[in-house]
Amino acid sequence: MSPAFGAMEVEHYSKGVLLEPFVHQVGGHSCVLRFNDKTICKPLIQREHQFYETLPTEMRKFTPQYEGVVSVSFEEDEDGNLCLIAYPLNGDHDNLENLDNSDCEPKSKLLRWTNKKTVLLENEKIPKEWVRQHRKEEKMKSHKLEEEFEWLKKSEVLYYTVEKKGNISSQLKQHNPWSMKCHQQQLQRMKENAKHRNQYKFILLENLTSRYEVPCVLDLKMGTRQHGDDASEEKKANQIRKCQQSTSAVIGVRVCGMQVYQAGTGQLMFMNKYHGRKLSVQGFKEALYQFFHNGKYLRRELFESVIKKLTELKSVLEKQESYRFYSSSLLIIYDGKERQEVAVDSDLEDLEDLSEESSDESAGAYAYKPTASTVDVRMIDFAHTTCKYYGEDSVVHEGQDTGYVFGLQNLIDIIKEIRDENSE
Numbered sequence: 001m002s003p004a005f006g007a008m009e010v011e012h013y014s015k016g017v018l019l020e021p022f023v024h025q026v027g028g029h030s031c032v033l034r035f036n037d038k039t040i041c042k043p044l045i046q047r048e049h050q051f052y053e054t055l056p057t058e059m060r061k062f063t064p065q066y067e068g069v070v071s072v073s074f075e076e077d078e079d080g081n082l083c084l085i086a087y088p089l090n091g092d093h094d095n096l097e098n099l100d101n102s103d104c105e106p107k108s109k110l111l112r113w114t115n116k117k118t119v120l121l122e123n124e125k126i127p128k129e130w131v132r133q134h135r136k137e138e139k140m141k142s143h144k145l146e147e148e149f150e151w152l153k154k155s156e157v158l159y160y161t162v163e164k165k166g167n168i169s170s171q172l173k174q175h176n177p178w179s180m181k182c183h184q185q186q187l188q189r190m191k192e193n194a195k196h197r198n199q200y201k202f203i204l205l206e207n208l209t210s211r212y213e214v215p216c217v218l219d220l221k222m223g224t225r226q227h228g229d230d231a232s233e234e235k236k237a238n239q240i241r242k243c244q245q246s247t248s249a250v251i252g253v254r255v256c257g258m259q260v261y262q263a264g265t266g267q268l269m270f271m272n273k274y275h276g277r278k279l280s281v282q283g284f285k286e287a288l289y290q291f292f293h294n295g296k297y298l299r300r301e302l303f304e305s306v307i308k309k310l311t312e313l314k315s316v317l318e319k320q321e322s323y324r325f326y327s328s329s330l331l332i333i334y335d336g337k338e339r340q341e342v343a344v345d346s347d348l349e350d351l352e353d354l355s356e357e358s359s360d361e362s363a364g365a366y367a368y369k370p371t372a373s374t375v376d377v378r379m380i381d382f383a384h385t386t387c388k389y390y391g392e393d394s395v396v397h398e399g400q401d402t403g404y405v406f407g408l409q410n411l412i413d414i415i416k417e418i419r420d421e422n423s424e
Contacts, residue, residue, distance in 0.1 A: 016085040019072065021183040024209045027219030027257030027273055027329060028381055031186030033202070035086060038210045039067055043186075044201040050390060051382040052203065056320065062313050063379050067204035074190035074198055082187050086202065156275030160268045162261075208378055214336040218291045219257035219329050220411070221273075224248060224403035226327045228384030229395040239327075246277040247284045251414075252407025255279060255287050256329055261336030264295025285414050292418070294336060302334055302375050303419040307412055309377040314408040317400060322388040324401050325379065330411075333376040 019033040022040050035041045052066035070086040190200070209215035226248065227239035247254045255276030260269050271287065279287060292299045317323075388396045 016087050017070075019084040019086055022207075024215050024217055024259065025257075026217050026259045026270065027221075029185075030381070030383070031183055033084065033183070033186075034207070035070075035204060038207050039204050040207045041070060041072070041086065041202040041204050044069060044203045045383045047385060047390075048382040049203055051385050051387075052205075054387075054389065058316050059320070059379075062316065062377065064208055065206035067206065070202050070204060072200045072202045074187070074200075076191075082191065084187070084190070089201070156272050156278075158270045160270075162266055162268055208331060208333055208376055211374070211376075212333065212335040212337075214261045216260045216291065216334050216336040217258070218255070218260075218288075218332040220332070220407075221248065221254050221256040221276075222252065222328060222330050222379075222404050222407045223325065223401065224252045224406060226384075228326045229324075229386055229393060231384075242277060247279060247281055248407075250281055251284070251410040252403055253284070253330075253411050255284060258287065258291055260291050260294075262293075262295030263336065263338050267295070285418065288414060289418050289422075291332075294338075298418075298422050299334070300419065300422065303415060305375045306332060306377065307415055307419075309375065310408055310412050310415070313377060313379075314405055314412070317405055317408070320400060322397050322399070324386045324397050325382065325404050326384040326386070328379055328381045328385060328404075330408075331376070331378045331380055333378075334374070 017035060019035060019041065022032040022034045025032045030042050030045075032040050032042045049069070052063075055063060055066070069089055071089050072084055072086050075083055075085050190198075209217065224243060225239075226243055227236045231239065243249045255271065256273045257276070258269070258271040261267075262269055269290070276287070289298070292302060386393050386395070386397065388398075
């Protein structure tokens, strides 16, 4: 187990950690779960696990930090509540002191997942009649899942109004449709296999959104090719078709998912991969513009940082011999929370009197002014990554991943175009 977490409560973790949906997942089909505030986990895929364990040093700043492996079991309580619980791997108990688990949910908190919201049950007194009804609803739920997912496909761009005066980040937990979809699918798969298997390995990774109060997340599918070398003919043909019918074939990048907070309207906007596949090159550019626009103005202060990091990543990947990052994604993340900036000559009394109205034009010197913001650029999802150093792959590639590098260069060029067309 990685020492990256710091100290932990050994006994607490040994009893199991309740895994919650990771509410900032905007793309991908593999379920991502929250382990604690700074750590997420996802099903272990051997190829991806191998990538993280053999990752070149120069690429580490552009990928989530790998934190280790846990054992996850599917459990159901007497009331029919479904939950996923993480335990240390056998033999890992000696290393538990290295895992900071102070903000994990203990297993003693039972979690009930519904299609609309999460309800925590802690020693509640529930009528038997309600329990029977709930069990009946749980049985019906599996039949409704496919209908729900079909609805999500049709609802490719969604807007949710949030309360500006409340805690915006906490409201995110109630809305993200893609996170809900992936979590429900994972529960359903594990429930169907429960009779044959109830232990799964999950990898622990850094939660890239933890430093942001209101994370705005863009998930981009990178490269001109998405199928792995081990793909079946059917899978290969399907992936080629998706690339040819999207911007992947033309510019080497397409939108796979987006979550952005629009302060101007107080809305969260979600865009899923089905919409991203339909975009033209111009539509892709407009989607990028929308990602960097908060409903009031374009976040121009973010551009230079994004361009710099993308350029650096491109330089790193150009030097990676034999790697192919098929079907991997690139995340761009920034904080959608507005920051107030006051006049230089303001005194302490003025600072204390600042209110929500200071974002209006009438606030004069106290009007909101955008300040430099931290932007993160990271590569994720390496289930189909290959490299000659893996040793077991039947196909060995030489040189750089030209499709991925091609997509990066086009992404850089398009962001520069948006910057130059909207300069002050």
